[in-house]
Amino acid sequence: MNRDTPPSQEKLATAVRLRADRARRAQRLPSVARNLGQIGILGWQIVIPALAGLAIGRWLDHRLESGIFWTAPLMLAGLALGCRSAWKWMHRQ
Missing domain, CATH: 1.20.5 (Single alpha-helices involved in coiled-coils or other helix-helix interfaces)
Structure with a gap:
């Protein structure tokens, strides 16, 4: 001055x-909070489709009385879809 x-x-x-x-x-x-929030979002993006596939597979197996014939593949398909979604989200950030 x-x-x-x-x-x-x-x-x-x-x-x-x-x-x-x-x-x-x-x-x-x-910030630490922002990083933790992003980790949380990524986790849910992977877990929710896997759980949806698991629920649909269990429902189909119960309806068709087929053991775990539909549960395992639909859970893996949900997991793959969730991982792909998380991958795309990470590259947008």
């Missing part, structure tokens, strides 16, 4: 500058 600037304005300008610097640094660094 220059000589004509009152000390209170200099303090205010310094505080504003420091706050702006902190905000810029915070935007560059990913």
Whole structure:
């Protein structure tokens, strides 16, 4: 600042500058909460289709009295679909 600037304005300008610097640094660094949230989303994107395949397979096996003939393949198909969905989501982020 220059000589004509009152000390209170200099303090205010310094505080504003420091706050702006902190905000810029915070935007560059990913937060722990954001990373945990993304891990949670990825987990659910994989688990929900697998559980849906499991439920449909169990229902079909119960209806058709076929042991686990439909349960295992539909669960694996749901798992594959969930992994593909998670992969695509990660590349969009």
